[in-house]
Amino acid sequence: MNGMSNRKTGEVILDVQNISLSFGGVKALTDISFDVREHEVRAIIGPNGAGKSSMLNCINGVYQPQQGQITFRGQHFRHMNSRQVAEMGVARTFQNLALFKGMSVLDNIMTGRNLKMKSGLLAQALRWGPAAREEIAQREFVERIIDFLEIQLHRKTPVGRLPYGLQKRVDLGRALAMEPQVLLLDEPMAGMNVEEKQDMSRFILDVNDEFGTTIVLIEHDMGVVMDISDRVVVLDYGKKIGDGTPDEVRNNEDVIRAYLGTEH
């Protein structure tokens, strides 16, 4: 199934230009440029250590690139901080599941709503009128996400106790709770079996379909990538070696060489 179905990909919503990132002497990213169109599913692939997570971390304000800039909806900036990025409508999941282990599933996803919650400290302490209503309204929203991800049974369980596949869903749920325009997914299917991958693919496509969320996704499973993405960026050793539709990329010689591993 080709991810194109009934969505219209729109204008460029995220534009990454000439990003270079180094840590000490190690160059993680060299002069990377690509764009992401609204409503599309954009995959970033590449062998291990290619710099894919670092790229997401740059988009998301966790790392500050030394060179280049990122444009989001026409707004240029060089140094984003995580909170500003979150406020602008970019959410992400993490490769290593940065869930809040001490909290329940419900509470974890509710933290994703924090940006939208406006009650002050005193109002919350008294739990009067508006504060109580806001809590309930946000709970409703989160429950819809919980329904969508089919984790109702586990809503009060501390996330630390859930199996890995379910934790990944909670991570996705927390990102969805932010009502993002762009969703950055860092290996959402790592460590999953075939059934779980099918479930996760279905969720990702549903999110893209129903809410029109633009998805940027790092993934190793080629089958999944070819199936659900509209366009693909290929990185290797911090450089871009391919950019195009799944078919174009599949037949790109540089890409094949990178994966099969000839001389560098």
Added chain:
Amino acid sequence: MGFFLETLFGGLMAGMLYALVAIGFVLIFKASGVFNFAQGAMVLFAALTMARFAEWIPRWTGLDNMLLVNLLAACVAAAAMVVVAWLVERLVLRHLVNQEGITLLMATLGISYFLDGAGQLLFGSSTYKIDVGMPKDPMIVLENVFPGGLLLSKEDLYAAAMAAVLVVLLSLFFQKTKTGRALRAVADDHQAAQSIGIPLARIWVIVWSVGGLVALVAGIIWGSKLGVQYSISLVALKAFPVVILGGLTSVPGAILGGLIIGVGEKLSEIYIGPMVGGGIENWFAYVLALAFLLVRPQGLFGDKIIDRV
């Protein structure tokens, strides 16, 4: 100028003494990841054992060669500290493997309360003497440079020398021996060290014994200078900011931190003290450490805390 130099020297010496206690901390933290709140109590316990046995041995055996008596008492005290280390590992550390930092901190606080009570129960709570032959008379130096010369304490100099020797021995131990390497591995990651076959329990007993022996040396020096009394364990609280300043994982850091704090305290008390009614020594070390941490959160030589997401 002469007075300033005397104060400076006094501060350096005091700092050296703090550093002695701090080194014990750092060792235990490096190898077991535990911030040992009980270090001060260990210093007191070691000093008490030494002082009392130095009294009792002549009484029980009629031995009157002070050197021999002190040596024997020191051996008993060292043995006692090894027993304490063994008990701590067996009863506490073994059951708290991989618990969070705050749990371990609280556990050592509990150990500290226990040791305080036990020490005073076994050995009494008055002030006791330790006399290891440290010269008590001051010496006067540089008489031709400053009128009347500078008044320095011989005892402090001896203490500094002992501390220096101790540090050198410890560094050699850590860097050059197999056990030292194992200790460093354990400090890095308990589970990984276990999985390559390092006997965690034995390592911890060794580490805490070494910490205990360092506490004994500190106890002898402090006790000789101030007399062995309960307040020693409170003075040891001062070693915390020393360790923080130097970085929790660095022995040279502990020494440098101790010197900085010792000097800083003395100078601020003499020069700023009169302006605000005195007593600055009680908090200066902490505020200094705090201010320093704001600039460099991991201390002078500590390991940077890196979070991976």
Added chain:
Amino acid sequence: MFYRENGQFKTSYQSDLQIFPIAQDRIALALFALVAFVAVPMLASDYLFRAVLVPFLILSLAAIGLNVLVGYCGQISLGTGAFMAVGAYAAYNLNVRIEGMPLLLSLIGGGVCAMAFGILFGIPSLRIRGLYLAVATLAAQFFTDWFTNRVAWVTNGSSSGSVSVSALSLFGLPLDTPARKYLLCLSLLVLLGLAAKNLVRGAIGREWMAMRDMDVAAAVIGIRPVYAKLSAFAVSSFIVGVAGALWGFVHLGAWEPAAFGIDKSFQLLFMVIIGGLGSIVGAVFGAAFIVLLPLFLNFVPHWLGLAISTGTASFLEHMIFGALIVFFLIVEPHGLAALWATARQKLRLWPFPH
């Protein structure tokens, strides 16, 4: 058999979000409130009020405050005594310097001053973490010890360094009996405890817990670390400040700086750990444990007919206390609150084993 949720279906989010969703809990709570507010004042002896109940209530309040900071937000603080001191001395100054100052306003004023102090000493937490922060909080403790000792203005020029308050009255009603003091403390504990519970189960509570569990991820969600940490310090020190003011005014009556020294900080930290980090009711359990333990330790030798000198008794107390702390940390690191939760779980199944 009795403690079942059968038939108690939640049909609205509002009912699911209650603090006590199970009906049996609510009944038990009502009974408990009846006993606490009505029966105890009528039946308890003066000694019980003075030596057990009032300190227990005030320390519970302080422990709740500390738990907000340490248990929910994960910022270790060893300087709680200092915050209590600030609350107590600020309340004292308000009381003594302003003619006719109502008691409640003094107490709240003490809390507000402690809050300002807390925010100030919370600023380092933005840069410093973990054990380093713990030792940095000691700076607050020792500085305050010195400040309240040396700066004459704080003690209103008292020559002995100690201050006292007398003739407390609330809305015109004199608080002259232990029972009335008890009710004041109980009411404040209930009010502030409820407010704290509301905070921790609301949005800010989740922010605090997010900071505790993984602060890097929290920033990515849009949580402002500065606001989260400083608000935790603010709320925590307000509550601790009020508790400190109560401790001085109601429990001690007259005090000097040593009353709020580092021993108090450790005592409160023990309460929070033993009671259970991240649990409001746990703080209360912890306070009960720490208040009752010395009494129990004093009582047992007496009961066994052993005569021990006070010195020995105090050393033994130290040893037993230390040993119990360690024992507790090994056996139930999540504290009495976890034991309580387990007991209730078993109760839900009773009389069946599983």
